Amino acid sequence: MLRWAEIDLNAIKSNLKAIKNKVGKRKIIAVVKANAYGHGAIPVARAIAEQTDMFAVATLEEAIELREAGITLPILNLFSILPDQAEAVLKYEITQAVCKLSTCEAISDCAKQASPRVRGERGGGDIAKVHVEVDTGMNRLGVHYSEAVSFLKQVCALPNLRVEGIFTHFSSADEVDKSYTNLQLERFNSLWKPELGFRISDFGIKRNNSLIPPSAFRLPPSVHLERSAFLIHAANSPAILDLPSTYFDAVRPGLILHGLYPSDEVSRSIPLKPALSLKTRVIHLKNVVSGESISYNRRYITLASTKIATLSIGYADGYRTSLRNIGEALIRGARAPIVGTICMDNIMCDVGHIPDVGIGDEVVLIGKQGDDEITADEVAKKAGTISYDIFCGLGRRVERIYIDG
């Protein structure tokens, strides 16, 4: 094995525990989209399924992958589908995020024609579950907050559809300045103002653990909201760290579950352990004289005679081309600078200062070796991006190895 990622499932479990300590009784919607941020959706989901209330993914395919792996927990597909994908929502019992009536109608029609999951439970088809996304300022998906209440009433009037949640997404919770997040929160909270008919205050339910009463939706008698299943949620990783007022009934941790803080501007209010290490091996070594160029287009020229190691990883594996001449690797516990252009399948580093480097030596590009550590944040900063992007960019050739128990 010449390039691999070691994923410590114990770290992920420990991060989840720490998140739960922080958010109290709120439900956990563990976000495992994009192959669990490159960590492997199935092993990650299996490792935490018993401690989690729901999973969230980004596509129906990701949801189906989890179902086919035997995950039986509710799975929320966070992003809109097109009407012709409604059938899969029913077939795999996915909870679908919605913000367009036409999609809701398609899901409702499909549900009406589907056979009920539990025989004899209900006549006239199955029940599809949806969460309504409210756009409070992200301007990506969601129904505009000013139209959300009338939208909810329309959706709730559709047969064979059950609204099991309402959520919003913050655009800037990872910044020091929380004013925009607070504005988004205010817009979200305006949905349950008494004059709009949501009257949660009448039910003596606290805002921070709010449940919208079924009566608020004037539901047709055939459809009911199970209050215990109904979730209001908003908090992504940065909001979980810094804004308890956003917790509502459930939180949606993604990055922090995998052990990284979303930015330098969020507090370290939850102890996290990075779960992923990226490793490769030295596959070639050579001595070069001063003035030699290394790799494509001669972007690095040696300043003295030295020793160059070739590593078996490249941009096809997710090691960014922007790390040319600035990336670092840990070899024998020491830092070795990446020199020259990053190739598709290889990178070179200068190991002239490290004694006894040998062919086959283990090399760490993200993670610990000896007393030193290269964090995903360090790599991301040098590459001009964020750790999310580095993780999601890890390629298929990077074998995932799991440490558990």
Ligand SMILES: *Cc1c(COP(=O)(O)O)cnc(C)c1O
């Ligand atoms: C990705 C995503 C999350 C998780 O975000 P993190 O910052 O990784 O916690 C939560 N909600 C939605 C809608 C998302 O798209």
